[in-house]
Amino acid sequence: MNKSSLGVAALALLGTVGAAAAGAQAPQPFTLAQAQALALQHRPRLQAAVATAQAAAQNPRALRSVYFPQLSGDLTGVGAETNSRIAAGGLNNPVIYSRYANGLSLSQLVTDFGHTANLVKSSRLDAQARQQDTLATRAQVLLQVDQSYYGALQAQAVLRVAQQAVQERQLIAHQVGVLEKNKLRSTLDVSFAQVNLAQAQLLLSQARAEVKSSFADLALALGTALPPGARLQDGPLPATPPADVTPLVAEALRHRPELASAGLELSSAQAYAQAERDLWRPTVSAVASAGLTPTGAQQLPDRYAAAGINLSLPLFNGGLFAARRIQANYQADATQRQMQELENQITHDVQVAWLKAQTAQEQLGLTQELERQATLAMHLAQSRYRLGLGSIVELSQAQLNQTQADIAQAQAKYQFQMASDDLDFQLGRIR
Secondary structure, three states: OOHHHHHHHHHHHHHHHHHHHHHHHOOEEEOHHHHHHHHHHHOHHHHHHHHHHHHHOHHHHHHHHHHOOEEEEEEEEEOOOOOEEOOOOOOOOOEEOOEEEEEEEEEEEEEOOOHHHHHHHHHHHHHHHHHHHHHHHHHHHHHHHHHHHHHHHHHHHHHHHHHHHHHHHHHHHHHHHHHHHOOOOOHHHHHHHHHHHHHHHHHHHHHHHHHHHHHHHHHHHHOOOOOOOEEEOOOOOOOOOOOOOHHHHHHHHHHOHHHHHHHHHHHHHHHHHHHHHHHHOOEEEEEEEEEEEEEEOOOOOOEEEEEEEEEEOOOOOOOHHHHHHHHHHHHHHHHHHHHHHHHHHHHHHHHHHHHHHHHHHHHHHHHHHHHHHHHHHHHHHHHHHHOOOOOHHHHHHHHHHHHHHHHHHHHHHHHHHHHHHHHHHHOOOOO
16 A cells, blocks of 8 residues: 555544544434433432322221231240239239240231221322322423423523624624724724623623523433533424413313322311221221140140130220311311312412413514514614714614514523413423
């Protein structure tokens, strides 16, 4: 291989390596769907809600355990004085024999006339309410991701406007400076141009800080750092909000997980109140015990067995059951009032979100017209200034109007997307 071939090969290799390095460093698209998936995987708040729901799901199982036989094993060793009896602390005087014995004890609830059944029902409803809480937390996490994602896009759009404003005002300041040196413009014109440039640079500094802040907010919403080189992607504009809010309120009352959770909590509180009323009912249990006595006093047989039925009827406990029943009734009533308050709050939130979405869409069209008029005014002001028909004040005001219109248009798009997402959240559509 000659030197020229080696040179061509080396250049090709360097080009390949350079292209690979550029590809490795190129920003990677990071869509809203990817951000949502990342948040659902990493947000501690959502993980805590899931763990809480899973913990609550074990309560019905714990309460149902009384329906099953309770079996225990006993190993007992006793050393006693001859003819020893319990003489104090009890109404009977059983004889105590020296012995060692082992055996099994079995107890089985026959019925408590609905007390346990209502406790299980209340606990099951409460577990279902915690599952609805998980759905509500999931929706809140997704909404926060959406808002932070669009907020970061908005900050980037404002940054682009600020960068363009600095470039344009730098050019104008340079042109005015040249004209001033040639005695075609005054020092006042130069001062105005420099002030306009400084204002644009200040706006650029603020926009850069806002971009960093918005990306920090997005990382918080994700529950983890953004992928290296992530480049946020714009999405299509949402649909136009409906003209009538009434069906939207009805939809929200049907689908909001918070309201579903409140309804389940109310049913749970009512079932618990019924269980507290059932405390006055008797409890019937079956008991059995059997075992061996390998060694002991002569009076004891080498094995034993017994079975029986026990009826427990509460007669007086100092008002404990009555207080618990009244407390449970008040708690159920409070839960019902809280549910009514939540319905009112959801109705209000849907109406406000609907109004904000309509206003944001209206502003989207208005800012487009504002930007068009500001651009036209800017071009006219520049032309008048070049021809000596307009003043630097007129040009400065046109620059300011142009920048404000560009920022308003950049923000209006994302404000509309945020407002539409908030409306979807209030309607229970974000899951």
